[in-house]
Amino acid sequence: xxxxxxxxxxPIAFFDSGVGGLTVYAKLKKLLPDExxxxxxxxxxxxxxxxxxxxxxxxxxxxxxxxxxxxxxxxVMACNTTSSVIYDTIKNKYDLKIYPIIQSxxxxxxxxxxxxxxxxxxxxxxxxxxxxxxxxxxxSNMEVIQIACPEWVRIVExxxxxxxxxxxxxxxxxxxxxxxxxEKIILGCTHYPYLIDIxxxxxxxEMFIDPAAYFAxxxxxxxxxxxxxxxxxxxxEIYVSANPEAFQQSAKMFYEINxxxxxxxxx
Ligand code: DGL
Numbered sequence: 548x549x550x551x552x553x554x555x556x557x558p559i560a561f562f563d564s565g566v567g568g569l570t571v572y573a574k575l576k577k578l579l580p581d582e583x584x585x586x587x588x589x590x591x592x593x594x595x596x597x598x599x600x601x602x603x604x605x606x607x608x609x610x611x612x613x614x615x616x617x618x619x620x621x622x623v624m625a626c627n628t629t630s631s632v633i634y635d636t637i638k639n640k641y642d643l644k645i646y647p648i649i650q651s652x653x654x655x656x657x658x659x660x661x662x663x664x665x666x667x668x669x670x671x672x673x674x675x676x677x678x679x680x681x682x683x684x685x686x687s688n689m690e691v692i693q694i695a696c697p698e699w700v701r702i703v704e705x706x707x708x709x710x711x712x713x714x715x716x717x718x719x720x721x722x723x724x725x726x727x728x729x730e731k732i733i734l735g736c737t738h739y740p741y742l743i744d745i746x747x748x749x750x751x752x753e754m755f756i757d758p759a760a761y762f763a764x765x766x767x768x769x770x771x772x773x774x775x776x777x778x779x780x781x782x783x784e785i786y787v788s789a790n791p792e793a794f795q796q797s798a799k800m801f802y803e804i805n806x807x808x809x810x811x812x813x814x
Contacts, residue, residue, distance in 0.1 A: 556583055556777065556779040556780065557583070557618050557619065557620035557777075558582070558583040558584055558585045558617060558618070558619050558620070558779075558782075558784070559575070559579075559582055559583070559584055559585070559619065559620065559621050559622075559623060559766075559770075560584075560585040560586075560587070560614040560617065560619035560621070560622050560623065561575075561584065561585065561586045561587070561622075561623040561625045562586070562587040562588075562589065562607075562610050562614075562622070562623075562624070562625065562626065562629075563587075563588060563589070563595075563625045563626040563737055564588070564589050564590070564592060564593040564594055564595040564596075564626060564628070564700070565588045565589070565590045565593045565700070565703075565704045565738070565787075565794065565797075566588060566703065566704060566738070566741070566794060566797045566798045566801070567625070567626065567700070567703065567736060567737030567738035567739075567741075568586065568588070568623075568625025568626055568737050569586065569588075569625075569737075569798050569801045569802040570625075570737050570738075570740045570741070570757065570759045570801050571623060571625040571648065571737060571759045571762055571763060572584065572586050572623075572625060572802060573801050573802045574759050574760060574762075574763035575623070575763040575766055575767065576783075576802075577763075578763055578764065578767045579767055579770075579776065580781050581777070581778045581779055581780075581781045582776065582777070582779055582781065583779040583780060583781070583782045583783075584782070584783050584784070585614065585617055585619065585783075585784045585785075585786070586783070586784070586785045586786065587610055587613065587614075587786045587787070587788075587811070588785075588786070588787040588788070588794055588808070589606055589610065589787075589788050590704070590787045590788055590789040590790050590793075590794055591788035591789035591812070592606050592788065593700065593701075593704055594669065594697065594700045594701065594704075595626060595628040595629060595669065595671065596628050596668075596669020596670050596671045596672065596695075596697050596700060596736070597669070597670060597671070597697060598628075598671070600632050600633060600636075603628070603629055603632050603633045603671075604633050604636065604637070607629060607633055607637060609813040609814075610813075611637075611640075611641055611643070612813075613786075613811065613813070614643070615641065615643070617784075619643065620643070620644065620775055621643060621644040621645070621646065621766075621770065621775065622641075622643050622644070622645050622646070623646045623648075623766060624645065624646060624647045624648055625648060625737055625759075626648065626737055627648055627649055627668055627669065627672045627678075627735050627736050627737060628668075628669050628671045628672050628736070629647075630647035630648045630649045630650060630677070631649055631671065631672045631675035631677035631678070632671050632672075632675055634647040634650065644769075644770075644773070644775065646762070646765070646766050646769070648737065648758060648759075648762050649672075649677050649678060649681055649735070649758075650677075650681055651761075651762050651765045651766070652758035652761040652762045652765065653678070653681035653682050653684070653685060654685050655761040655765075656682055656733060656756065656758065656761070657681075657682045657683075657684075657685030657686035657689060658685070658686070659731055659756070660730075661689065661729070661730035661731045662688065662689065662690060662730065663689070663690040663692065663727070663728065663729045663730055664682075664689060664690070664691055664692070664729050664730065664731045664732065664733060664756075665691075665692045665693075665694065665724045665727065665729035665731070665732040665733065666678045666679075666691060666692065666693045666694070666732070666733045666735040667694055667695075667696050667699075667720065667724065667732060667733070667734055667735055667736065667739055668693060668694075668695060668696070668733075668735035668736050669695060669696075669697055669700065669736050670695045670697050672693075672695075672735055672736065673693045673694070673695040674695075676693075678691060678693060678733065678735055679691040679693065692724065692727045692729055693735075694720060694723055694724050696716075696717075696720045696736075696739070698716050699716070699717065699720075699736070699738060699739055699742060700736065700738045702716065702717075702742070703738040703739075703741040703742065703797060704738070704793070704797055705793070705797070706793070706796055706797045708741065708742070708744075708745065708800075713745070714745055714748075717742055717745045717746060717749075718745075718748075718749055721746060721749050721750060722749075725750065729754075730754075731754055731755075731756050732750075732754055732755050732756065733756045733758060734755055734756065734757050734758070735758070737759065739757075740757040740759065740801070741797075741800055741801065743755060743757075784809070785804055785806075785808040785809070786808060786809050786810070786811045787808045787809075787810060787811070788810070788811060788812055788813075789810070789812075791807050791808040791809070791810055792807065794808050795807055795808060
C-alpha cells in the first residue's frame with residue numbers, strides 16, 4: 548500500500564527591513580487567523596530603500612534559505628522596495644509561492660476613482676518606476692506622481708513619531724506632494740502607514756491608501772484558489788537580525804508582540 552504523506556501546517560513567511568511589513572502581517576493574521584505565520588525583520592540591514600540591487604539580492608537569498616528550512620509554503624514580500632527591485636530577478640528561483648506587494652495590489656489601485664494619484668515610497672522604489680508601470684498595465688490614463696521619503700523609515704524604526712522634527716519632515720514631503728493636487732496618495736512603503744496620524748493632521752485621512760489591505764485580501768484569495776490554506780495552530784514566530792527590543796517597541800502601533808522577537812543572523 549502506498550502511503551501518501553500530506554504536508555500540513557506549513558507556515559506563510561513574511562519579510563521586510565523592519566517593522567513595516569507588520570502592516571501586512573497584521574491584516575493577513577485577521578483574514579487567516581488559523582494559519583501558522585513567520586515574520587523576519589531584517590533590522591540589521593535597514594533601510595532597504597538605500598541599498599543596491601546586489602545587496603538586496605544577497606539579503607533575500609539568506610532570508611529565503613531560512614524560510615525554506617522552516618518549510619514555508621509561501622513568502623510574502625511585505626516590502627515595496629524588494630518587490631520593485633528584486634522580485635523579477637528571483638520570482639522563479641525558488642519552489643515557493645512569492646507574493647510581491649506592488650504587483651499584487653496595483654490592479655486594485657488602478658481602479659480607484661482618481662485621475663491623478665501620488666505615491667510616497669523609498670528612493671529605490673521611486674527610481675524603479677514599478678508603481679507607475681504596474682498601474683499603467685491596468686489603467687494607462689492614471690497619472691502617477693512619485694516622491695521619495697527615505698527619512699520616514701527611520702522615524703518609524705526609531706520610534707520618533709512624536710518628535711517635532713519628525714512631524715516637520717512628514718509635513719514638508721506632504722506639502723511637496725499636495726502641490727500636484729493628487730486625489731489619492733499611496734503609502735508605497737510598508738513603514739509609512741505608521742505615520743498616518745501625522746499625515747492626517749495636514750490632509751484628510753481618506754486621501755491616504757495603504758496597499759496592505761488590498762494585498763492581504765489578494766494573498767488570501769490566491770492561497771484559497773491554489774488550495775494552500777489550512778486550519779493550523781495559528782502559531783507565530785517573529786525574528787529580527789538586530790535590536791529585538793526596539794523592534795518590539797516600534798511595532799506596537801500595528802502589532803502587539805507578546806514575546807521578544809528572536810535574534811537571527813546569517814553571517
Ligand atoms: N518597508 C520597506 C518598503 O516597503 C523598506 C523600507 C526601507 O527599509 O527603506 O519599501
